Amino acid sequence: MKYIDEYREPALVERLLRQIHREMDMIARPVGIMEVCGTHTMAISRCALRDLLPGPLRLISGPGCPVCVTSVEDVDRALAFAGIGNVMFITFGDMLRVPGTERVTLQRLRADGCDVRIISSPRACLSLAERNPGKNIIFMGIGFETTAPAVASLILTASARGLQNLSVFSVHKVIPPAMKMLLDDPVLCLDGFLCPGHVSIVIGGAAYGFIPGAGAAAVIAGFEPVDVLEGIMMILRQIRTGERKVEIQYARAVREEGNPRAREIMYSVFEPCDASWRGLGVIEASGLALSDKFRTFDARRRFPLPEIRSKEEPGCACGSILKGVMTPGECPLFEVRCTPEDPLGPCMVSSEGTCAASYTYRRGR
Amino acid sequence: MCIGFPGKIVSIDDNIAVIDISGTQREACLDLLPDEVTIGDYVLCHAGYAIQKIDEELAKEKLDFLKELIEHEIY
Numbered sequence: 001m002k003y004i005d006e007y008r009e010p011a012l013v014e015r016l017l018r019q020i021h022r023e024m025d026m027i028a029r030p031v032g033i034m035e036v037c038g039t040h041t042m043a044i045s046r047c048a049l050r051d052l053l054p055g056p057l058r059l060i061s062g063p064g065c066p067v068c069v070t071s072v073e074d075v076d077r078a079l080a081f082a083g084i085g086n087v088m089f090i091t092f093g094d095m096l097r098v099p100g101t102e103r104v105t106l107q108r109l110r111a112d113g114c115d116v117r118i119i120s121s122p123r124a125c126l127s128l129a130e131r132n133p134g135k136n137i138i139f140m141g142i143g144f145e146t147t148a149p150a151v152a153s154l155i156l157t158a159s160a161r162g163l164q165n166l167s168v169f170s171v172h173k174v175i176p177p178a179m180k181m182l183l184d185d186p187v188l189c190l191d192g193f194l195c196p197g198h199v200s201i202v203i204g205g206a207a208y209g210f211i212p213g214a215g216a217a218a219v220i221a222g223f224e225p226v227d228v229l230e231g232i233m234m235i236l237r238q239i240r241t242g243e244r245k246v247e248i249q250y251a252r253a254v255r256e257e258g259n260p261r262a263r264e265i266m267y268s269v270f271e272p273c274d275a276s277w278r279g280l281g282v283i284e285a286s287g288l289a290l291s292d293k294f295r296t297f298d299a300r301r302r303f304p305l306p307e308i309r310s311k312e313e314p315g316c317a318c319g320s321i322l323k324g325v326m327t328p329g330e331c332p333l334f335e336v337r338c339t340p341e342d343p344l345g346p347c348m349v350s351s352e353g354t355c356a357a358s359y360t361y362r363r364g365r
Numbered sequence: 366m367c368i369g370f371p372g373k374i375v376s377i378d379d380n381i382a383v384i385d386i387s388g389t390q391r392e393a394c395l396d397l398l399p400d401e402v403t404i405g406d407y408v409l410c411h412a413g414y415a416i417q418k419i420d421e422e423l424a425k426e427k428l429d430f431l432k433e434l435i436e437h438e439i440y
Binding site: 001002003004006007011012015016019037038039066067092094121122123124142143144146150153196197198199201202226230251252253254255259260261262265350 | 366367368369371387392394396397398399407409411412413414416417419420421423424425427428431432435440
C-alpha cells in the first residue's frame with residue numbers, strides 16, 4: 001500500500017456514490033454538511049464531487065484555510081514587520097500575495113527591496129537565523145493545530161541553541177471554537193461537519209464532542225475521493241438513524257486521543273488567546289500566543305508596532321464565503337475583478353481558498 | 366495549508382528521517398511523533414515534520430472491510 005492510489009479506485013467511488021444517493025433518498029430532505037479544511041475543499045473541487053452528489057445534499061466550504069481567515073489587521077501587521085529595517089521576514093508561500101489595506105502585499109514589499117523569504121518547513125528558519133547573525137529574523141507562524149506544533153518545536157530548538165535573532169509573529173488559530181460558532185448559527189443550520197483530517201491527527205476525535213452534543217453529525221475524513229465520500233456517507237447514516245457521535249473515517253492516521261506529544265509541545269510554547277478571524281470576528285480562546293516563558297521569541301513584544309488603520313477591500317465577499325453563507329459565484333467580484341492572477345481577497349489567493357478552488361476547477365455551484 | 370502526505374521512512378539520522386513519497390525524497394523531523402518509528406514505517410508528514418505513524422494494519426483492515434461490503438452488495 002502507498003496510502004494514495006488505493007483510495008482513488010473508481011469502483012469504490014462509484015459504489016460509495018450509489019450508497020450516498022440511497023441514504024439521501026431515505027432521509028428525504030435537504031442536508032447541509034460543512035467542511036472546514038482547505039485540503040477537503042480542494043479535493044472536493046478537483047474531483048468534481050459536487051456534480052456527482054444528489055442535489056439536496058449541500059457541501060458548504062467553511063473557514064478551513066488559515067491564510068484566508070487571517071484578518072486584514074494581521075496581514076497589515078505582517079507588512080509592517082517586513083518593512084522594518086534589518087529584518088528578514090519569513091513565511092509560507094501562500095501569504096505572499098494576500099492583500100492588506102490598500103492592496104499592499106508582501107510580494108510588493110519584496111519587489112521594493114524588503115527581505116521577504118518563503119519556506120516550506122519552519123525548521124528552515126534555524127539555518128537562516130544562524131547564517132545571518134546580524135539580521136532580525138521574523139517568522140510568521142500561521143496555521144491550525146496541524147502546523148502550530150511544528151512552530152512550537154522550532155521555538156524550543158531555537159531556545160535550546162540560544163538563537164537570539166529569531167522571533168515568531170503568531171497568528172496561529174485552533175479550529176473547534178470557530179466550528180462551535182458556526183454550529184450555533186441559525187442561518188447556516190448545519191446537519192454535520194466533515195472534520196479536518198490533519199488537524200485531527202493532533203487534536204483527536206475527543207475534541208469534537210460538542211458537535212453531537214449540539215445535535216449534529218461529525219466524521220473525521222481523509223483527503224482522497226474514497227475518504228471524502230465514505231465520510232459523507234457516514235454523516236448521512238448518522239442523520240438517517242438519529243444517532244449522533246464523532247466517527248473517524250481516516251483511522252489510518254487519526255486516533256481517538258490524537259497526538260498527545262504534539263499537543264504537549266504546542267502548549268509548552270503557546271497559550272490560548274482571543275483571535276480575530278476574517279468573516280467571523282473575534283472568537284474567544286481561538287488563537288495561540290507565545291507564553292510569557294518564550295516572550296523573547298514573540299515578535300509582537302520585541303518589535304512593538306504603531307497603531308495601524310486597517311481596511312478590507314470594499315465589496316470583497318471573502319468574509320461571507322468563509323462563513324459559508326455565500327458561494328464564490330455569488331460574489332460580484334468573482335472572475336470579473338478578482339482572479340488568481342490579480343486577487344482582491346484571500347480566498348482567491350491561497351491555493352486552498354474556496355474561490356481559488358472554485359475558479360481553478362470551474363465548478364462554482 | 367494543512368496539506369500532509371504519507372511517506373515511507375528510508376533512513377533515520379538522529380531525529381531527522383528521509384522519507385520517500387512515490388519516488389520523491391524529503392526530510393522530516395521526528396520530534397512530534399508520539400511513538401518510535403523505524404525504517405520501512407509510513408508516516409504522515411506536514412511542513413517538514415512527521416506528525417503521525419500510519420497504522421498499516423488498521424488501514425488494510427478498513428479498506429478490506431469496505432471492499433467486502435461492496436462485494437456483498439451492501440453498498
